[in-house]
Structure formats: C-alpha cells, structure tokens
Amino acid sequence: xxxxxxxxxxxxxxxxxxxxxxxxxxxxxxxxxxxxxxxxxxxxxxxxxxxxxxxxxxxxxxxxxxxxxxxxxxxxxxxxxxxxxxxxxxxxxxxxxxxxxxxxxxxxxxxxxxxxxxxxxxxxxxxxxxxxxxxxxxxxxxxxxxxxxxxxxxxxxxxxxxxxxxxxxxxxxxxxxxxxxxxxxxxxxxxxxxxxxxxxxxxxxxxxxxxxxxxxxxxxxxxxxxxxxxxxxxxxxxxxxxxxxxxxxxxxxxxxxxxxxxxxxxxxxxxxxxxxxxxxxxxxxxxxxxxxxxxxxxxxxxxxxxxxxxxxxxxxxxxxxxxxxxxxxxxxxxxxxxxxxxxxxxxxxxxxxxxxxxxxxxxxxxxxxxxxxxxxxxxxxxxxxxxxxxxxxxxxxxxxxxxxxxxxxxxxxxxxxxxx
Numbered sequence: 001x002x003x004x005x006x007x008x009x010x011x012x013x014x015x016x017x018x019x020x021x022x023x024x025x026x027x028x029x030x031x032x033x034x035x036x037x038x039x040x041x042x043x044x045x046x047x048x049x050x051x052x053x054x055x056x057x058x059x060x061x062x063x064x065x066x067x068x069x070x071x072x073x074x075x076x077x078x079x080x081x082x083x084x085x086x087x088x089x090x091x092x093x094x095x096x097x098x099x100x101x102x103x104x105x106x107x108x109x110x111x112x113x114x115x116x117x118x119x120x121x122x123x124x125x126x127x128x129x130x131x132x133x134x135x136x137x138x139x140x141x142x143x144x145x146x147x148x149x150x151x152x153x154x155x156x157x158x159x160x161x162x163x164x165x166x167x168x169x170x171x172x173x174x175x176x177x178x179x180x181x182x183x184x185x186x187x188x189x190x191x192x193x194x195x196x197x198x199x200x201x202x203x204x205x206x207x208x209x210x211x212x213x214x215x216x217x218x219x220x221x222x223x224x225x226x227x228x229x230x231x232x233x234x235x236x237x238x239x240x241x242x243x244x245x246x247x248x249x250x251x252x253x254x255x256x257x258x259x260x261x262x263x264x265x266x267x268x269x270x271x272x273x274x275x276x277x278x279x280x281x282x283x284x285x286x287x288x289x290x291x292x293x294x295x296x297x298x299x300x301x302x303x304x305x306x307x308x309x310x311x312x313x314x315x316x317x318x319x320x321x322x323x324x325x326x327x328x329x330x331x332x333x334x335x336x337x338x339x340x341x342x343x344x345x346x347x348x349x350x351x352x353x354x355x356x357x358x359x360x361x362x363x364x365x366x367x368x369x370x371x372x373x374x375x376x377x378x379x380x381x382x383x384x385x386x387x388x389x390x391x392x393x394x395x396x397x398x399x400x401x402x403x404x405x406x407x408x409x410x411x412x413x414x415x416x417x418x419x420x
Contacts, residue, residue: 013136016194018148019187020084020129023091025156026180027118031055033161035115038103038168048108055116058123060360063210066352069127070208078196080132080348087125088188092181094118099177103168130355131348132196134341140278142342146334147274150327151267159183162259208346213353221399222340226354227361228392229286229333233326234362235369236297236385237262237319242370243300243378244315247307261319262326269327276328277335283400286332287393292325294389301386304378329392 035052073082094117101107101114133145160180167176206212213219237258244254269289276285296318303310303318341350365384373381 010137010141012190012194014141014144014148016190017129017133017137017145018152019190020088020125021149021152022156023088023184023187024122024126024129025153025158026095026160026184027091027115027122028056028059028153029157029160029162030164031115031119033157034164035103035111037165039105039108039111042103042108043105044103044108045105048105048112051112052115055112055119058116058120059126060356060363062123062127063213063349063352063356065124066127066349067208067210067346069124070131070346070348078198080128080135081191081194081196083128084125084132084191085188087121087128088184088191090121091118091125092184092188094121095177095181095184099174099181102173126355127348127352130338130341130351134338134347134351138342142335142338143274143277143282143331146277146331146338147270149334150270150273150330154263154267154270158259158263206345208349210349210353212346213350216344216350218340219350221395222337223354223357225392225395225399226333226337226358228388228395229289229329230326230358231362231365232290232293232297232385232388232392233322233329235365235388236293236300236382237322237326238366239369239373239378239381239385240300240318240322242373243304243307243382244310246378247310249310249315257315257319261316262323265320265323266327266330269324270331271327272324273328273331277332282332282335282339283396286329286336287396287400289325289327289329289332290389290392290396292321293329294386294393296322296325297382297385297389300382301379304382 031052035055036049039049039052040046069083070079073079077085094114097114098111101110103111133142133149137145164176164180167179171179241254241258244257249257273285273289276288299314299318303314337354338347338351341347341354344350365388369381369384372384
C-alpha cells in the first residue's frame with residue numbers, strides 16, 4: 001500500500017515534478033524550432049539541418065532502456081533521484097556546452113552532438129520522473145501532475161525554441177544558452193533538497209522488463225487509446241500548416257499561428273483538462289477533447305475543398321479549437337495511462353512504452369499523411385485527422401461503458417481486459 005500524501009506535501013511534489021517536466025521541453029524546442037533556423041542563418045547546409053530532428057529520437061525509443069532505469073539505483077539517493085539528479089546535471093552541462101559553439105556551419109556537427117546528448121539525458125530523466133509521479137501521486141493528484149506535465153513541457157519547448165531565438169538575437173548566443181543551463185539547475189533545486197521515501201517492496205520484487213508490459217491485461221487497448229488520443233490533432237494541424245502555405249499564407253504568419261494559436265492553446269487546454277478531470281473524470285474529458293479535435297479536423301477538410309474560405313478569422317478559430325482539443329485530450333489520456341501504470345510493478349517502464357509508441361505513431365502517421373497530401377490532395381490527407389478522432393471517441397465509449405467509470409485500478413484493468 002502506497003504511503004498517503006498530505007495536502008501540503010502533495011503541492012510541493014506537484015511543483016517539484018512540474019519543474020522537471022518544464023526543463024525536459026528545452027532540448028525538444030531547441031531541436032525542432034531553434035536549431036534549424038539558427039544553423040541555417042549561420043550558413044549550414046539543408047542536408048545537415050535535416051538531421052537535427054533525429055536528435056529527438058531518444059524520446060521515441062526511451063522504452064528500450066526504461067527497465068534499466070527502474071532496475072538499478074543507488075539506495076542512499078533513492079530509486080528515482082538516482083537517475084533524475086545526474087540527468088539534470090548532464091542536461092545543464094549540455095546547454096552550457098552549446099554556449100561555447102556559435103551557430104555556424106563549422107560548429108554544426110558539435111552542436112548536433114550536444115543537442116542529441118541533451119535529448120538523451122532529458123528522455124532518460126523523464127522515465128524516472130514519470131515513475132516518481134506514478135508512485136507518489138494518486139487520485140486528483142494524477143490529473144494535476146499531468147496538467148503540469150503537458151503545460152510544463154510545452155512551456156519548456158517555447159523557452160528552448162522561440163525563446164532561445166529571441167534571446168540570441170537580443171542578448172547574444174552565450175548569455176542565452178547559459179541562461180537556459182541556469183534554468184535547469186534552478187529547477188533541479190527542489191528535487192535535490194527532497195528526501196525520497198523507499199519504494200513499496202512489492203513494486204521492486206520482480207525486475208522491470210519491456211516484455212512484462214505486453215503481458216499485462218489491458219495494456220494493448222490502453223496503448224491504442226493513448227495513440228489515438230494525440231494522433232488526430234497532430235495529423236490535422238501538421239498537414240494544415242502545409243495547406244496554409246500553399247493557400248498563400250506567409251511563413252511568418254504560419255509561424256505565429258503555430259506558436260500562439262496552437263501551442264499556447266495546448267497549454268490552455270491542459271489547464272482546462274486538469275479542472276475537468278477532477279470534476280467529471282478522465283473519460284468524459286477525453287471525449288470532449290476528441291470532439292474538439294474531430295470538429296476542427298472536419299472544418300479543415302471543408303477549407304481544403306475551397307482554399308478561398310481560409311480567411312484569418314476562420315483559421316485562427318480552428319487553430320484555437322485544435323490546440324484546446326489537443327491539450328484536453330493529452331492530459332485526459334495521460335491521466336488514464338498513468339493510472340494504469342502506477343499500480344503495476346514497473347510504472348516508469350509501462351508509462352514510457354505508452355509515451356514512446358504514442359510519439360512514434362504520431363510521427364509515422366503525420367509523415368504518411370504528408371505523403372498522401374502530395375499524391376491525393378489535402379482533402380484526403382486532412383480527413384485522416386477526422387477518422388482518428390472518430391476512432392478515439394468510439395474507443396472512449398466502448399472502454400468507459402465496459403469499465404463503468406471505475407475509481408479503482410482493479411476494476412479498470414479487468415474491464416479493459418474483458419473488452420479485448
């Protein structure tokens with residue numbers, strides 16, 4: 001039986017873990033948003049820049065070494081702090097190292113190595129952080145921490161992406177990267193001062209393994225639910241940005257729409273979801289997110305049929321609805337997945353499988369939809385987002401009905417297993 005967490009202690013845990021999720025978004029924002037622009041501005045070739053997103057692959061495949069993180073630790077530090085503290089330090093070192101190399105073509109290989117290292121250590125830290133959250137937080141705490149997870153990670157991406165670009169343009173290269181490194185160290189102070197309790201003996205009696213996840217009752221249906229929860233929005237808005245460029249929108253207009261209209265709305269949607277999960281439960285909240293994503297996907301299809309309808313008001317409204325839907329769906333699905341993982345013997349490993357395959361599924365389907373847009377047009381490609389949203393809603397109805405919206409983990413697993 002897990003030790004109950006008092007209210008004051010729970011708030012401290014939420015802030016502490018939220019800080020960890022915040023810094024994990026920094027290297028992702030650097031890899032996907034800042035690095036390509038800064039390297040191109042420094043004269044790097046497009047072929048080299050095309051390799052930058054590969055630096056984020058540890059986030060996709062982290063489940064391959066998640067069991068190592070769960071099975072090995074230094075007892076005086078604690079099961080999770082044994083990994084979080086060194087990974088936090090290495091992340092700060094990686095960012096500080098970037099301050100030594102201006103974004104030029106000659107420095108591009110070294111910068112790619114550093115951002116790959118930052119991505120690897122932050123993904124590894126995330127395994128331990130998810131395990132920590134699963135072990136220490138329960139009930140409404142799951143809704144709150146997954147709100148912090150989505151909002152914090154997106155805020156970190158904004159700081160590492162647009163924030164880094166603005167900082168380098170105004171303050172300079174070295175001060176900006178050193179500032180990000182300092183942010184990582186400051187966010188690591190709470191976990192450094194915290195004393196981690198010993199894990200429940202039943203959780204560590206058997207070694208964690210990837211195979212054990214796929215043997216769990218209900219794991220595969222929950223995996224499909226998690227993949228569908230975020231895939232629809234990713235496909236819809238990912239393809240929509242390309243559609244807007246071809247419809248005559250400028251690059252900076254699409255960039256502002258993506259950052260403000262979509263990413264900030266994801267943060268807002270995560271806050272709304274946190275309140276809704278507590279009040280109405282994760283199933284109803286996930287259904288609302290699916291409806292928002294599905295409705296916005298349907299309207300994107302209509303605009304693709306007649307690009308003349310893609311007026312700024314309509315497009316900003318769609319980006320807002322899509323962002324809110326993604327935020328709501330993500331927090332609700334993460335809450336369900338973490339609730340499923342937390343009562344098993346390997347919560348960090350199980351949750352890493354969910355998130356890793358979720359990210360991989362998004363990347364593959366977005367790539368397939370983009371290729372389909374080139375061959376069959378944007379109407380067909382954007383319809384994929386609508387189909388995925390409809391699949392998500394069907395799965396919510398099926399699993400929620402069979403589970404009777406259970407409060408206990410045992411009822412949840414048995415109901416999901418019986419529906420397969």
